[in-house]
């Protein structure tokens with residue numbers, strides 16, 4: 542098939558996620574390499590969101606492809622109860638990357654499944670049922686994970702499962718309070734959270750689930766003291782701390798896992814995406830030694846046909862090795878610094894840029910109608926004039942491919958991007974923001 546035929550066949554037979562099907566317009570991809578992909582007309586696009594913030598090592602990494610091919614040649618599949626070498630190696634490697642309190646990993650196929658199983662494990666282990674998660678969060682769209690998700694993508698699941706409680710993220714930019722320090726901001730949010738735990742009844746709360754750094758909902762980086770404060774509340778009330786590292790894990794933020802920035806040890810960590818960089822699907826739930834030991838004599842009531850799929854685990858081993866051998870963290874921190882500097886310049890020069898938030902190669906540009914009032918460029922949950930769609934369109938015309946969420950543009954390129962490539966791409970964003978300033982603010 543050629544590009545147009547692929548597109549028209551998909552539009553006729555395939556349902557595309559999160560879309561009104563009449564509005565979809567897929568680019569048919571003929572080849573891909575590094576941070577770039579090409580359509581069938583030879584146009585080159587830059588992947589400035591690592592697809593869905595998962596292709597951390599970009600396209601065409603030969604080490605990952607070779608590991609998958611080798612596993613195909615040995616065998617593609619044996620069930621979860623059999624011994625597959627790639628599964629054993631990856632489980633050991635992952636535990637080796639975790640803090641010393643972590644014990645074992647349960648493999649899944651994706652982020653949503655990881656979060657669903659984390660919730661089940663937390664309920665089994667604690668014997669409690671309530672689960673706290675945050676409004677500005679995305680934890681997946683399946684029924685259980687969708688109940689954890691706080692933003693509008695959960696609405697179609699409502700009225701939802703009882704026992705899922707939401708609290709607000711530390712979104713300092715929009716709090717409407719000028720905090721004198723990050724620590725003061727943290728104590729404000731922690732006090733609210735503790736009050737809510739008390740009102741829900743601490744004896745019924747099994748876990749607090751958080752994206753360590755809120756991702757699609759705007760790269761909300763917790764202020765200093767917030768994560769240790771949540772840890773302390775969890776310890777005080779016998780609640781498990783679950784960090785969703787599906788987006789933030791695997792070097793994305795400049796550490797192997799984002800919780801390392803805040804010097805906390807979670808009880809459970811969920812992951813997916815960057816563990817295999819999308820070459821094949823894989824996710825997982827890492828549990829503490831204490832939780833792991835509980836299941837020595839208690840039934841782990843979780844199961845998936847493809848738990849620890851040998852092909853996925855082989856890709857996972859190759860990715861983890863590559864992160865370490867190619868010293869990806871050094872590149873993320875070096876190029877991430879440039880990303881931060883350029884985003885700050887964009888904020889200075891464009892009246893439409895209210896805030897920029899960045900850590901490692903994980904960033905968002907928050908667009909406003911007015912810097913003083915911080916009125917969002919589009920109202921929350923609505924975009925009647927399709928303004929954000931116009932912005933992604935303007936970026937697409939320049940072959941800068943990313944996605945927007947609410948009034949924010951996400952910039953999260955593959956972690957192998959060079960400084961030169963990044964600067965070239967950010968010039969395109971600069972051009973588009975000039976158009977936003979001139980034409981889209983009224």
Ligand code: PLP
Nearest residue numbers: 651652653679680681752787788
């Ligand atoms: N958790 C977070 C933080 C995510 O960003 C996502 C997906 O974007 C998920 C969970 C769900 O992952 P999946 O789409 O693999 O089910």
